[in-house]
Amino acid sequence: NAGVTQTPKFQVLKTGQSMTLQCAQDMNHNSMYWYRQDPGMGLRLIYYSASEGTTDKGEVPNGYNVSRLNKREFSLRLESAAPSQTSVYFCASSGGFYNEQFFGPGTRLTVL
Amino acid sequence: EDQVTQSPEALRLQEGESSSLNCSYTVSGLRGLFWYRQDPGKGPEFLFTLYSAGEEKEKERLKATLTKKESFLHITAPKPEDSATYLCAVLLNQAGTALIFGKGTTLSVSS
Numbered sequence: 001n002a003g004v005t006q007t008p009k010f011q012v013l014k015t016g017q018s019m020t021l022q023c024a025q026d027m028n029h030n031s032m033y034w035y036r037q038d039p040g041m042g043l044r045l046i047y048y049s050a051s052e053g054t055t056d057k058g059e060v061p062n063g064y065n066v067s068r069l070n071k072r073e074f075s076l077r078l079e080s081a082a083p084s085q086t087s088v089y090f091c092a093s094s095g096g097f098y099n100e101q102f103f104g105p106g107t108r109l110t111v112l
Numbered sequence: 113e114d115q116v117t118q119s120p121e122a123l124r125l126q127e128g129e130s131s132s133l134n135c136s137y138t139v140s141g142l143r144g145l146f147w148y149r150q151d152p153g154k155g156p157e158f159l160f161t162l163y164s165a166g167e168e169k170e171k172e173r174l175k176a177t178l179t180k181k182e183s184f185l186h187i188t189a190p191k192p193e194d195s196a197t198y199l200c201a202v203l204l205n206q207a208g209t210a211l212i213f214g215k216g217t218t219l220s221v222s223s
Binding site: 045090100 | 143144146148153154155156157158161199201203210211213214215216
């Protein structure tokens, strides 16, 4: 079992470029999440998908879009990257919305 | 406003020197409290879930406890490999909400 996998591990973008962060889990979990982690700010929820076919905004959704492609995959898209989106992005999944979450290794994104 | 506060921000211990990390919360209704460990450059790793006041969970040198307003992570006789950032997060008893994380306590254990 790979658990939660994320691609890419590192990415550098120029302001205005777009990109999609990919996340997949092999634990047959129903719920999936996207967080960003910034120094001094802790982990903040961007979007989540409580179950396949649903997505909802978290604390900091502006500038992002998500797609729950199927039960395994949940992608995060930056349509027009800004320097304020420089961060480490983590994907997580859980069996149910109220269960413990398991995290991927993260994507380190720099926007110049 | 729902809040989670962890203290101290950083803690330095000698190997074998036991201590506790604190996670205090002011939330409208607690469904559960989670502890995670995060090593540099990696994603958080799940440690414990606590659901009700008085509950305790143990794993090796770690023991987590929960009261109505705070949780403690007790570390007994720590080793250098226990060095990491420890995060706590609360899940509210309210539909449509997700985890609220504290900012973490960075623990350094020297030999």
